[in-house]
Amino acid sequence: MSKSFAVDERTEQLNGRISFVCLMLTQLALVGVIVYKRYGLGLPMAEYDELNWLVGLSMGGYWAARLYFNGVLPVIPLKTLAVIYVGAVALIFIPTLLIVGWPAPERWYEVLYPFIGVAVIMAVYTLIAYFGKRRLDKLVE
Numbered sequence: 001m002s003k004s005f006a007v008d009e010r011t012e013q014l015n016g017r018i019s020f021v022c023l024m025l026t027q028l029a030l031v032g033v034i035v036y037k038r039y040g041l042g043l044p045m046a047e048y049d050e051l052n053w054l055v056g057l058s059m060g061g062y063w064a065a066r067l068y069f070n071g072v073l074p075v076i077p078l079k080t081l082a083v084i085y086v087g088a089v090a091l092i093f094i095p096t097l098l099i100v101g102w103p104a105p106e107r108w109y110e111v112l113y114p115f116i117g118v119a120v121i122m123a124v125y126t127l128i129a130y131f132g133k134r135r136l137d138k139l140v141e
Contacts, residue, residue, distance in 0.1 A: 023058075023062060026058075027055060027058055027059055030051055030054065030055045030058075031055055033048070033051060034048055034051050034052060034055065037051075064124070064128050067128050067129070067132060068128050068131060068132045068135070069132070069135075070132065072132070073125070073128060073129035073132055073133070074129065075126070075129045075130055075133055076126065076129070081122060081126065084122070085118055085119065085122055088118045088122075089114050089115055089118050092114040092117075092118065093111075093114040093115075096114065
């Protein structure tokens with residue numbers, strides 16, 4: 001008897017769906033715990049900060065891996081990327097400024113958070129899109 005067995009496409013697809021559902025349910029359960037601790041128990045963020053990181057890394061890693069291996073992300077031209085960047089920063093910065101106001105002079109660096117955060121997210125997106133497209137191009141050749 002052979003130690004390996006052939007896996008057909010239906011089995012691979014079923015395994016993928018089961019893995020996706022289990023990961024999604026785990027992530028939703030963790031988010032539910034975070035929401036309960038925050039709003040149900042009224043705990044400060046320091047009490048469940050590691051769960052925030054775990055959920056964020058899990059969701060971000062899953063999305064990045066799916067997008068990289070599918071290669072479906074469009075590589076956005078630089079001019080369009082700049083317009084999206086300005087729009088996203090304005091969408092975050094202006095309401096935050098209106099709600100919270102300017103920070104104290106010793107904490108002025110907090111004004112830079114939207115600029116840096118959007119830049120990091122867009123850079124990660126661009127890298128994933130570029131490398132995913134490059135991977136698909138190599139597979140096609």
